[in-house]
Amino acid sequence: QKEVEQNSGPLSVPEGAIASLNCTYSDRGSQSFFWYRQYSGKSPELIMFIYSNGDKEDGRFTAQLNKASQYVSLLIRDSQPSDSATYLCAVNQGAQKLVFGQGTRLTINP
């Protein structure tokens, strides 16, 4: 069983709609959770992190964490074509290492 799982997509969302990206993890001891955006051919860029249950908002992005369900999500409101990218979920399991999911490819259609 993979430690961090994401739907690989592609996820296609119309411009202006809400994009919802999901991630589940297997280690209940996981402490902090990260979302990275990766444009094609580029390196990952950190866009959100969360470590407490509930929601964390930053501009058009909202990260949601539910530790009981071992589930973390990223919502992108008012999606723009520039949001088209692969989104990587990463989990810190207590050591100074991150475990990454395989990423969800998101396409925003004008």
Added chain:
Amino acid sequence: DGGITQSPKYLFRKEGQNVTLSCEQNLNHDAMYWYRQDPGQGLRLIYYSQIVNDFQKGDIAEGYSVSREKKESFPLTVTSAQKNPTAFYLCASSMSLGLPNKGEQYFGPGTRLTVT
């Protein structure tokens, strides 16, 4: 201008040759990491170092070697023993764990290695 630099951006080698990828950071981060990414895949950890003169194997260390002689530098050597070396190689760094740091890592621009 703080950041992580990797060079070169593209690298071509013949099979059987060792090649060293450079990674330098001026963020004063303690920890540094090397990942490999294959097309359509997530990131797999090769090696990491939490302090100068110390490093640990990640999930796919076979065929790779590293050194950490300076805090700012963490070069990766891809040896001829690595069976499928063609990939996108990413270097990252992180502050030591502890408030406010929660383990977030920041990435360099990457080196795309092609071995034929």
